[in-house]
Amino acid sequence: MSAMNPCGTVCISSSVHSCIIISPSGTPKWLANLVGSVGISFVFFVTLMKVRQYLLRILLAYRGWMYENVREVSWKNKLWGLTVKCVSGYQPSLYSCQRSLPRMHIPPLDETLSKLLDSLKPLCSEEEFKDYCKQAQDFECSIGPRLQRLLHLKSWWAPNYVSDWWEKYVYLMSRCPLVINSNYYALDHYIWTPTSKQVSRAANVVHSILSIKRQIDREELQPLLLRNTIPICMAQYERLFSTVRVPGEEMDELLHFDSREARHIVVWRQGLFYQLSIYDDKNQLLSVTVLEKLFQDIIDDADKHKESVSECERSVAALTGLPRTEWAQILRENFKSGINKDNMDLINKAVCMITLCDSVPDNMSEKGKMLLHADGRTLWCDKSVNVFFFPDGQCGLNVEHSMADAPVMGHVWEYAMTME
Ligand SMILES: *[C@@H]1O[C@H](CO)[C@@H](O)[C@H](O)[C@H]1NC(C)=O
Numbered sequence: 001m002s003a004m005n006p007c008g009t010v011c012i013s014s015s016v017h018s019c020i021i022i023s024p025s026g027t028p029k030w031l032a033n034l035v036g037s038v039g040i041s042f043v044f045f046v047t048l049m050k051v052r053q054y055l056l057r058i059l060l061a062y063r064g065w066m067y068e069n070v071r072e073v074s075w076k077n078k079l080w081g082l083t084v085k086c087v088s089g090y091q092p093s094l095y096s097c098q099r100s101l102p103r104m105h106i107p108p109l110d111e112t113l114s115k116l117l118d119s120l121k122p123l124c125s126e127e128e129f130k131d132y133c134k135q136a137q138d139f140e141c142s143i144g145p146r147l148q149r150l151l152h153l154k155s156w157w158a159p160n161y162v163s164d165w166w167e168k169y170v171y172l173m174s175r176c177p178l179v180i181n182s183n184y185y186a187l188d189h190y191i192w193t194p195t196s197k198q199v200s201r202a203a204n205v206v207h208s209i210l211s212i213k214r215q216i217d218r219e220e221l222q223p224l225l226l227r228n229t230i231p232i233c234m235a236q237y238e239r240l241f242s243t244v245r246v247p248g249e250e251m252d253e254l255l256h257f258d259s260r261e262a263r264h265i266v267v268w269r270q271g272l273f274y275q276l277s278i279y280d281d282k283n284q285l286l287s288v289t290v291l292e293k294l295f296q297d298i299i300d301d302a303d304k305h306k307e308s309v310s311e312c313e314r315s316v317a318a319l320t321g322l323p324r325t326e327w328a329q330i331l332r333e334n335f336k337s338g339i340n341k342d343n344m345d346l347i348n349k350a351v352c353m354i355t356l357c358d359s360v361p362d363n364m365s366e367k368g369k370m371l372l373h374a375d376g377r378t379l380w381c382d383k384s385v386n387v388f389f390f391p392d393g394q395c396g397l398n399v400e401h402s403m404a405d406a407p408v409m410g411h412v413w414e415y416a417m418t419m420e
Pocket of ligand 1: 362363364365366
């Protein structure tokens with residue numbers, strides 16, 4: 001990381017300084033001068049930020065570094081890397097490089113079509129393939145070029161011309177159940193477990209997850225850098241937590257709540273759901289020891305009261321594993337008012353879902369199965385993150401896929417695992 005100061009701070013202080021020296025103090029014009037100098041500094045600062053942004057954007061449009069061996073970097077690329085480091089500043093914040101990232105390249109229409117045909121070829125019969133080739137030709141001669149021009153237009157105003165469509169058509173409009181088809185899971189350490197006490201592990205891991213969430217909320221987490229130099233897009237970090245995928249009859253909806261609304265986690269034990277506030281009365285994150293005690297209280301309470309809830313009530317999470325349209329209809333008919341709605345809102349707004357399981361998986365395959373689909377009624381599939389803790393101290397997580405790709409959650413999980 002370069003040791004240079006961000007140009008912005010250095011320049012704004014010097015400009016305010018020089019303006020105050022120039023302004024004749026004590027004259028009736030002092031107020032006008034002060035306002036003028038503050039105004040000029042502000043404009044100067046904004047201009048400088050914009051210049052920095054565009055400069056970085058121009059620099060990042062260069063792709064030559066991709067094709068070079070990491071161990072034999074040419075002087076040209078070294079110089080380029082150094083300039084990128086200087087321009088992106090010392091300790092950039094989470095989203096500070098977002099506006100400087102290069103636009104995604106739109107491939108020419110004929111290239112898109114030939115790639116599409118190549119990918120269709122193994123999937124269809126020879127006759128069907130001929131038909132597709134003809135359709136592609138027709139498309140290229142008729143409406144294709146016009147749509148391609150519109151796509152270019154979109155690429156000028158959208159941060160990425162494909163990501164909103166990808167989210168909508170690939171994820172949210174899919175009507176299959178989320179379990180197995182879309183959600184994915186992650187394991188913890190292979191053999192080593194730092195403790196064999198379920199509540200201690202849960203407290204420790206949950207605390208790490210909440211502290212990285214706080215870093216994301218405050219934009220203190222630094223952007224990931226390729227080769228320690230090139231910033232990559234961090235947009236997907238924003239909706240990792242406090243997010244839920246609400247089923248709709250034709251299309252699901254992703255809801256995200258900010259940290260003013262989402263101030264609790266929901267803990268599942270024996271089919272009972274507990275709301276657990278994550279801040280104390282001084283607005284600080286709960287400490288590991290307090291979390292540990294609260295998890296133990298939840299386990300004791302749930303084990304005492306498990307007989308008082310019916311089998312159906314205990315299995316309500318199974319609804320989230322239904323095909324999406326079916327779940328949307330049930331949601332509309334049964335969860336739109338009263339206590340059901342209130343409880344649903346609490347689950348939706350939770351930062352994440354914590355599951356305190358009561359049985360230990362026999363081996364790795366069983367553990368994988370537990371994390372991927374559990375017993376069909378333990379996993380709240382709509383929730384962006386479900387963290388499972390087993391009675392022997394092992395853990396793992398299940399993640400909803402539409403709000404972010406796996407490397408993003410992988411980064412958070414790696415943080416939690418290494419903090420142990
Ligand atoms: C894992 O445990 C399950 C259930 O006890 C068993 O059926 C399965 O054969 C085991 N798998 C391996 C690879 O040992």
